[in-house]
Amino acid sequence: MLSLEDALSRIHAALDPLPSEALPVAASAGRILSAPLHAKVDLPAFDNSAMDGYAVRSADVATASTGQPAQLRVIGEVPAGRAFSGELCEGQGIRIFTGSPLPHGADAVVMQEDTRRDGDTVTILEPARPFEHVRLRGEDVRCGQQIGEPGTVVSPGMLNLFAAAGVAELSVSRRPRVALLATGDELCEANASLAPGQIFESNRGMLAELVRRAGGDAEIMPLVADTLEATRDALGKAFKEFDAVITSGGVSVGDHDHVKGAFESLGGSLDFWKVAIKPGKPFVFGRVNNGYLFGLPGNPVSAFVTFLLLVRPALLHWQGARDRSLPIQSVTLGESLANRGDRRHFMRVRVGDDGVARSAGVQGSHMLHSLAVANALVDVPPGAELAAGSRTAALRFDF
Ligand code: AMP
Ligand code: MG
16 A cells, blocks of 8 residues: 555646646636746836825935925925925925825835925925935836746735736646546436435535645546446546546455556556555546646545645646645644544544634544534544544644
8 A cells, every 4th residue: 555645746747747838817816826926027116106195305304393394385286196396495395195106316215194385385394304205216126037846836916026026928838637427326407306325426616626725627438337347338438528537436456446447448557556545545646748646536525635635736747836735724623533543544624713612513524524524634643543632733624
């Protein structure tokens, strides 16, 4: 049996990086930068006012106070989006607004609240130091400076920075196109009526959303019957159109488990099929031409956990992402978590706003209510009992 870490490094080593594509900045949120980005302008782009008030020469108002105000003659106004063409001279002030360019000759701004206006005269009631309430050109970002690193996920804050820095288009990894197959003669589509022994299929919708959250483009394929031929046909069709196929079910040692055989009969080579984690021991990874197979166990909880621990990092790595771990939160256990087995058990917990984690319910890999309630996994080592009240790491998946 492979360790989780070994399984991951084997998957990562097998994945050829996805090609890049150019996108408008506004459409790039959540995508992974594939090339460095550089600012096209200084930020701020010019010296400008941080306040509504008056642009002044600080020397003229250095000692101004309520008792001994300074008086300046107002020679003009600079609304946002305009520049003042003249120059501010001794004894003069210019009406200015937040974001307006600082006029030539001015080196400070006195905020409106510290002034009194009377016709062409403004009375300054507080002193100003040089550059007070002035935002300096380039103090944030210099033109040409690197503002985006390959491997970074584009965040809302970055959308703002890139747009402000004059970047119109950027280069990101193409989204992996992923087909979702569910195998099993017992599976029914949602609107069907169940025959005896049948169940509603529930993995594909969950996996589609998980794929989307990992940057992929998921498509739900028709149900696959438990025969070698049906499995081979479905896989063959999917690999013609998609970069990867995720299957659920049919990867164990049962007589009706055909994913491995069907994949090999298509010329695919299997990398391994057992990983030492619970839930989710049977797991298949393989390659056929330029396509990759991720074969997940059919139990919905196992499919969920193996996706998060093995497929999600793989999809992110494939797109060149630097950070591939689930968000880690340090939590206090509200109750003990015991693992009596010989594999690492990734237990489903619910972490409250108070940072206390409790078991999300019964941990069996067919127990779906606890899956729906959980928002994190706690990695409990084989044979270990993590005591109530102890601190541990939780892997959040409710992002
Ligand atoms: P398998 O891995 O095919 O042996 O399936 C293990 C268990 O998961 C069985 O109880 C299946 O009925 C169930 N199962 C398999 N695939 C799905 C699915 N797509 N939706 C819901 N349950 C499934
Ligand atoms: Mg099955």
